[in-house]
Amino acid sequence: MSTSINHRTRKLIVNRSLQLVLVLAAILTIGPFLWIALASFKTQISLLMGTVTFTPVMLNYDDVLFGPTSTFATNFLNSIIVASTSTAIALSVGFLAGYSLFRMRWSRAVVNVFLLWAVVFNMVPPVTLAGAWYEFFRTIRLDNSLFALVLAHTTLHLPMALWLLSSFLREIPRELEEAAVVDGAGFGMMLRRVIVPVMMPGLVSTGLLIFIFSWNEFPVALALTNNLTATVPVGIAKFAQENEIKYTQMAAASVLSAIPAILALIFGQRFIVKGLTAGAVK
Structure with a gap:
């Protein structure tokens, strides 16, 4: 006992x-x-004095969203465009590249070298590439454009997409594809009806990671954009001015910038469960 x-x-x-x-x-x-x-609900004086009890104010959000010199709404839209587009491209290219590496007749040496290159490139700090990309895009007259930033973010996050999607792809039995081919499905239909539903958890989780990383990326966005094409991180940094740091406005902008990532996680959770169910049925 x-x-x-x-x-x-x-x-x-x-x-x-x-x-x-x-x-x-x-x-x-x-x-x-x-x-x-x-x-974000304090006044600048209240924050600097470190007061614990305070009366919440909305002045910071009003200044961030509707201030006469504020460009946060434009920054927010730019980040949505860049993060969404680069995520879609990285997922598409990473998925097809991973399928090619592990389903086509590539030698083991080619696959290992390609994946090793992806790892090495992913270890390079983005800030070391910003200067070269700035000179390149300025030469071809794409500097200060969202298109250039989309290409840069896609390049930065494609190795991660390739590694993650490849790991999910290796877990899919080849028998599923063979059965689809026997039933008369072409290559495109086999990808849409068999591979993509089974890989949905991997696609969604990888897409969420790429979207969040792209949304939060700062040094490359700072080098490749101007006032009209700046993203949210660059816009938040503008509150640190030469003679004053607007801490409360910066806090309000930071809270607003977290909303898309939170919504993406809530939205993606449902699709991850849906994808797991579809994979079990298949």
Whole structure:
């Protein structure tokens, strides 16, 4: 009896310890964002004085969205265009490249070299490429354009898309494709009706990662854009001016910039479950 009680006690202690660790991890993760969210409702003086109790104000959001010199709405639209387009292109190219590597008749050496190159390129800091891309796009007269930034972001995130989608693709049995071909499906129909539904969790999770990384990317966007084509991170940095740093407006802009990522995660969660179900049926 005492042994059973001791076992239950140890199990209870372990469970409580794990719960405590999870709570601390949640606080460390959500705490900074909550601090920024609270700062966005403070006045500049209240924030700098470190007051705990304060009367919430909407002046910061009003200044960010409707201020006479604010370009945040334009920055927001630019980020939507760049992140969505680069994500779609990276997913499409990464999916087809991964399928080619692991389903076509490439030698093992070619596949390994190609994947190794993708890893090495992904390890290069984006800021080291910004200067070269700026000179290149200026030469071909695409500087300060959203098209140039889309191409740059697609290049940055394509290696990650290739690696992640390849790992999902390797888990798909070849028998599914062979059965589709036997049933008379062409290559395009086989991809749409068999491979894509089974890979939907991988496609959605990879797309979410690429979208968030593209949305938050700063150094390349700073080098390749101007006031009209700047993205949200560049727009937020503009609140740090020469003679003043507008902390509260910066906090408000940061909260607004987090909305698309949060919505994407909520939206993507449903499709991940749907994709898992489709894969199980297949």
